[in-house]
Amino acid sequence: MHFRPSGRLAAPLTCLATSLAVLLSASLYAAEPxxxxxxxxxxxxxxxxxxxxxxxxxxxxxxxxxxxxxxxxxxxxxxxxxxxxxxxxxxxxxxxxxxxxxxxxxxxxxxxxxxxxxxxxxxxxxxxxxxxxxxxxxxxxxxxxxxxxxxxxxxxxxxxxxxxxxxxxxxxxxxxxxxxxHHINSAIVYDACQGSVTSDEALYDPYDPYITFTTGMFNWPNYANTINDSHFQERDRMGRTMAFVARALEDGLTTNGAAWGVGVNEGGSVFIDKNGKGTVSGADTFVVLGDHRPEVADPDDWLTYYDYKIWRLRPGATYDFKNRPNCGYYLRSIVDGVPDNSLYSGTPVSSC
CATH class of the missing domain: 3.40.50.880 (Class I glutamine amidotransferase (GATase) domain)
Structure with a gap:
C-alpha cells in the first residue's frame, strides 16, 4: 500500500500563503526606486x-x-x-x-x-x-x-x-x-518558485504543486532539452529528476520527444566545450534520458515510467551533448512510484 509522503497535506494552504506573499512583495517592489x-x-x-x-x-x-x-x-x-x-x-x-x-x-x-x-x-x-x-x-x-x-x-x-x-x-x-x-543554465529550468520538492513527493505525484518550470530563459548550443539538478546524490534527487523528465515529456516541453536530466553531485562540475563535449571533474555526474512519454503521469497518481537510460559519469569521463550517445547506459524503471532497483548504479546495457 502506498501513502502520500508526509508534510505536504498543507500544500494548498502553503501555495495560498506563497501567492499572497508574492503579491505583497510585488507591491513593495513596485514602490521602491x-x-x-x-x-x-x-x-x-x-x-x-x-x-x-x-x-x-x-x-x-x-x-x-x-x-x-x-x-x-x-x-x-x-x-x-x-x-x-x-x-x-x-x-x-x-x-x-x-x-x-x-x-x-x-x-x-x-x-x-x-x-x-x-x-x-x-x-x-x-x-x-x-x-x-x-x-x-x-x-x-x-x-x-x-x-x-x-x-x-x-x-x-x-x-x-x-x-x-x-x-x-x-x-x-x-x-x-x-x-x-546550475539550474538556470538548463533549457528547462526547475525553478522551485512554489518550494522545493523531494524525490518521494515527485514520484508520488509528478504534478505536485511544488514542481514548476521556466522555459525559454537560455537555450545554449548543444544543450537542448536538458533539465539540470544539483546536490544530486547527497540529497537523493534522482527520483525527482526522473519526475521532471517525465513531466517535460508529458507536457510537450521538449523539441524532439526526449528529455535529458543532468544531475551533478556536490563538488562536481561538467565543462562543456564549443563542440558540445562535456568533461566531468570533481565528483560524479548522472545523465538521465527519457525517450518516450511516461506510461502514467497524472495529478495525484504515482509515476510509472519504464526504462530510463542512465549514464553515471565519473571524474574524467566525457559525454557528447551534440551527438548524444546510444550506449553506455543502464536501465531503471519506476512502477507506481517505486524504483525497480538501485537508482545510482547499474550494469551498462552496452559499452561504447
Whole structure:
C-alpha cells in the first residue's frame, strides 16, 4: 500500500500563503526606486579587455554553488583561445551571510587568464534592467550564476539581463553556475518558485504543486532539452529528476520527444566545450534520458515510467551533448512510484 509522503497535506494552504506573499512583495517592489538594491564589487583590473574575437562558447555546470577551478580553468582557456585574458561577471540574487562577499570572484581571480571579476548582487526583478550591470555583463566573456534561489534568476526572464547573458555566449564567451546557478543554465529550468520538492513527493505525484518550470530563459548550443539538478546524490534527487523528465515529456516541453536530466553531485562540475563535449571533474555526474512519454503521469497518481537510460559519469569521463550517445547506459524503471532497483548504479546495457 502506498501513502502520500508526509508534510505536504498543507500544500494548498502553503501555495495560498506563497501567492499572497508574492503579491505583497510585488507591491513593495513596485514602490521602491529602480535598482536601489543592486550592489557591485569589482576585483582585478578596472578596465575591460579590448578584443574583437573569442574562441568559445564554453560552459560550466556545477553541483554546488562554488567555482570548481578545474572546469573554470578549462572554460577560460577555451574562450580566450589560450592567449590573453578575459573578464568575468558573477551574478548573485543574495549576498553571503558571512565571510567574503565575493567568494566566486575570490576563487576566479586566482586562475590564469582572468583580467577582472565583478560581482553583481541583484535582489529584485527591476535589477535585471540595471544599466551598469548589463553593461558589465555585455563587456564580459564569462557569466557565472552563484548558488542561492533559482526562482529569483528565473524572474529575470524578459529583462535586459537575459539578453545580455545571451550576448556573451553569442560572441564566443560562456556561462555557468553552481546549485541554483546550475539550474538556470538548463533549457528547462526547475525553478522551485512554489518550494522545493523531494524525490518521494515527485514520484508520488509528478504534478505536485511544488514542481514548476521556466522555459525559454537560455537555450545554449548543444544543450537542448536538458533539465539540470544539483546536490544530486547527497540529497537523493534522482527520483525527482526522473519526475521532471517525465513531466517535460508529458507536457510537450521538449523539441524532439526526449528529455535529458543532468544531475551533478556536490563538488562536481561538467565543462562543456564549443563542440558540445562535456568533461566531468570533481565528483560524479548522472545523465538521465527519457525517450518516450511516461506510461502514467497524472495529478495525484504515482509515476510509472519504464526504462530510463542512465549514464553515471565519473571524474574524467566525457559525454557528447551534440551527438548524444546510444550506449553506455543502464536501465531503471519506476512502477507506481517505486524504483525497480538501485537508482545510482547499474550494469551498462552496452559499452561504447
Amino acid at each position: 529602480a535598482h536601489a538594491s543592486a550592489k557591485r564589487v569589482r576585483l582585478g583590473s578596472t578596465s575591460d579587455v579590448s578584443r574583437t574575437a573569442w574562441s568559445g562558447p564554453a560552459f560550466t555546470m556545477n553541483g554546488s554553488g562554488g567555482v570548481v577551478p578545474a572546469t573554470m580553468t578549462k572554460a577560460i582557456n577555451e574562450i580566450r583561445g589560450g592567449t590573453g585574458s578575459l573578464d568575468v561577471v558573477v551574478i548573485a540574487a543574495s549576498a553571503p551571510t558571512s565571510g567574503s562577499q565575493t567568494p566566486e570572484c575570490d576563487a576566479t581571480m586566482g586562475l590564469a587568464g582572468v583580467n577582472s571579476c565583478t560581482t553583481w548582487t541583484l535582489t529584485t526583478r527591476n535589477d535585471g534592467n540595471n544599466s551598469q550591470a548589463n553593461t558589465d555583463i555585455r563587456n564580459a566573456e564569462f557569466v557565472y550564476f552563484a548558488g542561492g534561489n533559482q526562482c529569483k534568476y528565473a524572474d529575470w526572464k524578459g529583462t535586459s539581463l537575459q539578453n545580455s547573458v545571451k550576448s556573451v555566449v553569442a560572441k564566443g564567451g560562456g556561462s555557468g553556475g553552481g546549485s541554483a546557478g
